[in-house]
Amino acid sequence: MSRIVGAVGVVSVLVLVMAFARLNGAQRVTVDLGVATFHQVPITYVAFSGLFVGMLVMFVAGIHADLRVRRLLRERLQEEDQAEQEWIDRAQRDLFRPDPE
Secondary structure: OHHHHHHHHHHHHHHHHHHHHHHOOOOEEEEEOOOOEEEEEEHHHHHHHHHHHHHHHHHHHHHHHHHHHHHHHHHHHHHHHHHHHHHOOOOOOOOOOOOOO
């Protein structure tokens, strides 16, 4: 069921993108980036470029957050391992290892 919902969502977004590109293909705008100004740029290029830059920014932010969480989990695992090493009973014998003679 969730695969069907996902496929319908992807197809609907694709249809909306195609409709936007078709209906606004003739529209031209001026883009002022502060450093450079571009005249008569198709609005579909501006929209898709904005979408791409937004996805790129979220990707970089996601990598930063993921690395921070991994570092935190690694530190916790090392702390737990240290606590377990201190707790191990050294007087126990291994039942499957032969005693040194």
